Amino acid sequence: MIEAVNITLLLILTFAAFSVAFWLYSSSKSRPIIHSLSHPLVTAPLIVSTVLFCTDINYQQYREANQPLFFLLGTATVALAIPLHQQFHNIRSLAKPLLVTLLFGASFAVIIALITAWLLGASMDTLISVTPKSVTTPIALGIAEKIGGQPSLTAGIVVFTGVVGAIFGPVLFHRMGIRDDRIKGFVLGICAHGVGTARAFEISGKCGAFASLGLGLTGAVTAIILPWLVISFLK
Amino acid sequence: MLRGLLTLLLFQGIGEAAVYFSGAPIPGPVVGMLLLFLALQLSRIELPVWLGEAGHFLIRWLSLMFIPACVGFFFLSSIETNQWLAVAGVILLATLTTMMATAFLMALLLKKSLKSEADNQ
Incomplete structure (x- = not known):
């Protein structure tokens, strides 16, 4: 009771x-x-x-x-499949720039995270735990487990990355003079996963659809490339 | 609305089952999302209002559903004290640098594809 x-x-x-x-x-x-x-x-x-x-x-x-x-x-x-379906005509015509941005963003996120962590004196354990930080939590946990990081640390880092991206992202876009909702959404989805996607839907439906796309694709791409990257460079 | 929620739950279930049986390191709901997207694309019918309503209702409150996970960050005990700087630094610096670089590249690519489209016409 x-x-x-x-x-x-x-x-x-x-x-x-x-x-x-x-x-x-x-x-x-x-x-x-x-x-x-x-x-x-x-x-x-x-x-x-x-x-x-x-x-x-x-x-x-x-x-x-x-x-x-x-x-x-x-x-x-x-x-999230619904806005994705509704905006797909906007997305299909941009397949090539979106794909290039995705591959760049997903790998850049991992590499810069490793470099920053290493420069700031992270231990090997932390280093491995920070690498999947831009991917949505469940995928990140799966990856961390696979490459031998600490799942609870990864979960915390992933969530906080999303919050930082969702909060400072729009400020950053404003400073950079980026007004295109397609760019804002896709970048929020790539760099700040679900949290960024939630934020993107506050900007516009189009922004949210591009974020959903970025979120789904980054998860898939990182899940494939990251274990390979970590195993070949860190171990 | 009710039918919409039922449909979403059904796809979530299919996604979870697919992940369970294949052992893929992808979350079930993400698989469910991809399957629902494929179903919508292939069905060639207009999006049913009841599905749109249910979906937009859930998406509108997406932030609320993240709160319990975000609270977890304040209760992380597994970080050793000398690792805090690295962790905070990575989150702030790496995330913002990646966002800046990615947004810059995408803006450049969109401008280029717009230009080549104009050249073709």
Whole structure:
């Protein structure tokens, strides 16, 4: 009985934190930098973590209670096929530039992550765990396991990469003078996976469709090239 | 809407089953997404309203579904203290550099393909 109450409360915590975060986000629209920093993906986890720390509830318990959301994330991933289908006429005519960008982005992400980590004094263990960071979490976990990284570290890095990309990406595009929603979406999908895709759908439907494409393709490409790359260079 | 959710769940199930039986290191929902996309492309019918509604409803709240996973980052205990700098540095520097380079390249390629299209006409 008390168990059911706990589960409900921890689910409510997520929804309540998201509602507060969403309200904060929409009420800061007039200040662009504060607006992007106050994205619900930053503020809601902060609120939840603070509550968990203060009430001494461990993450495992919270995670189990929120299992329905993890499951729905999968259903929403399937749903990404719909915008992809609707925008496919835009995508087909761009097959070549998209493919080149994808291959470059996916390999560049891995190489630059390795170089930065190495320069900052990462251990071999960390080095291997950071390589799949731009891929959506479940794929990254599969890769990390295959190449011998730490799955929990990889999961954390992947999620945080998505958040950083989703938050700073739009600011970066603005600074670079990029206004094309196709570029914004595809880059968000390649570099910031699902989190970036969620952000892309806030920009426009077209942006979201290109992000879905980038997300799906990067996952597939990285899953194929990364194990090979790591095995030939690091081991 | 209900029929739409049912369809999405069905494809999620097929995706999970495909991954389970093939042992591929790809998540089931991603396979489900690819299969649904193929089905939509090959069926040659207009996208059913009920499917569009269900899909857009889920996608609209995609951020909400990421919250529990994001909270996990604050509870990472497996990083050794001397590795924090490297981890934070990689996330910030590498992600932003990759985004900048990728966006730059794609803008260049789009401009080029637009130009060659104009030349052909």
